[in-house]
Amino acid sequence: MKNKKNKEIWTVKDVLLWTSNYFKKNKILSPQLNAEMIIARVLNCSRMELYLNHDKLLNPKEREEIRNLVKKRATHYPLQYLLGETEFYGYKFLVDEGVLIPRPETEILVDTVISYIKQSNKNNWNVLDIGTGTGIIPISISKYFSNTQNKILFVATDISKTALENAKKNIELHHIQNIQLIQSDTSKDLSGKFDIIISNPPYISEKQFQNLQKEVKNYEPKSALFGGEKGLTYYKKILQNAENFLNKDAKIFFEIGANQKDDMEKIIHKFNYKIIDSIKDYNNLYRVLVLEKN
Numbered sequence: 001m002k003n004k005k006n007k008e009i010w011t012v013k014d015v016l017l018w019t020s021n022y023f024k025k026n027k028i029l030s031p032q033l034n035a036e037m038i039i040a041r042v043l044n045c046s047r048m049e050l051y052l053n054h055d056k057l058l059n060p061k062e063r064e065e066i067r068n069l070v071k072k073r074a075t076h077y078p079l080q081y082l083l084g085e086t087e088f089y090g091y092k093f094l095v096d097e098g099v100l101i102p103r104p105e106t107e108i109l110v111d112t113v114i115s116y117i118k119q120s121n122k123n124n125w126n127v128l129d130i131g132t133g134t135g136i137i138p139i140s141i142s143k144y145f146s147n148t149q150n151k152i153l154f155v156a157t158d159i160s161k162t163a164l165e166n167a168k169k170n171i172e173l174h175h176i177q178n179i180q181l182i183q184s185d186t187s188k189d190l191s192g193k194f195d196i197i198i199s200n201p202p203y204i205s206e207k208q209f210q211n212l213q214k215e216v217k218n219y220e221p222k223s224a225l226f227g228g229e230k231g232l233t234y235y236k237k238i239l240q241n242a243e244n245f246l247n248k249d250a251k252i253f254f255e256i257g258a259n260q261k262d263d264m265e266k267i268i269h270k271f272n273y274k275i276i277d278s279i280k281d282y283n284n285l286y287r288v289l290v291l292e293k294n
């Protein structure tokens with residue numbers, strides 16, 4: 001845009017329109033939302049305020065900052081890494097490059113564990129989260145029970161140091177005191193007994209990996225996604241050792257990939273566990289399995 005003196009002028013409205021069109025051309029999903037999130041971040045306002053200030057003029061520094069972020073996003077670099085944060089279970093979480101971006105499906109896993117704890121008479125819980133990533137699972141559960149009689153001690157593990165550093169930042173952000181972070185290959189370096197084991201392990205199969213969208217395949221850590229040829233390696237690894245860490249009547253809560261339930265049933269049976277509950281997602285696919293020892 002040019003004014004009478006041939007000087008560039010850009011309003012919020014102009015830049016929103018330009019950015020969403022640019023994203024459309026570059027095949028970015030939800031181009032309008034992406035444009036709003038980036039511009040709102042640079043202008044330090046809410047998405048709603050962008051529309052209330054449509055005619056505000058942007059200064060050169062703001063334009064430059066927006067341009068840089070927009071260019072990077074157009075390469076399919078994930079928005080969450082670009083902004084350094086995401087939302088999960090209604091809370092803000094910091095997310096660093098090199099750590100899996102939390103997915104909405106995992107809220108079903110969190111909900112299932114919360115319901116199980118709520119319907120029990122037990123107050124004290126020892127819970128293990130294997131492959132904690134950003135720490136969303138233990139943090140969301142801890143926050144839910146923060147003002148209740150339930151006392152939950154979490155051990156949260158990950159093989160990735162980057163993930164554990166990210167989880168630590170989120171634990172501090174949410175002022176959580178009851179989560180111990182341990183670097184471990186599944187449960188190799190652990191001791192203790194748990195009432196609940198939770199895991200959302202890497203479960204993408206070889207075939208699925210080839211078809212992932214660019215944002216995921218090119219930028220998220222393969223070590224957090226890829227679960228071997230059929231995506232089932234980590235479930236076997238966890239079940240192989242789980243018995244050493246389970247209290248009497250303990251339960252295991254797994255998030256699983258779309259269409260993995262049949263294969264999982266065989267593995268679960270082989271390791272002498274049984275499925276006591278299975279929960280579907282919004283697409284009618286089994287997403288969460290709850291197990292106990294036979």
Ligand SMILES: C[S@@+](CC[C@H](N)C(=O)[O-])C[C@H]1O[C@@H](n2cnc3c(N)ncnc32)[C@H](O)[C@@H]1O
Nearest residue numbers: 102131132133158159160185186200201202224
């Ligand atoms: C699918 S991500 C889940 C992250 C987080 N729990 C969530 O739900 O968003 C799997 C996590 O397992 C971790 N991981 C991969 N291999 C592991 C292993 N051998 N032992 C422990 N954690 C592992 C990855 O680093 C990653 O953080």
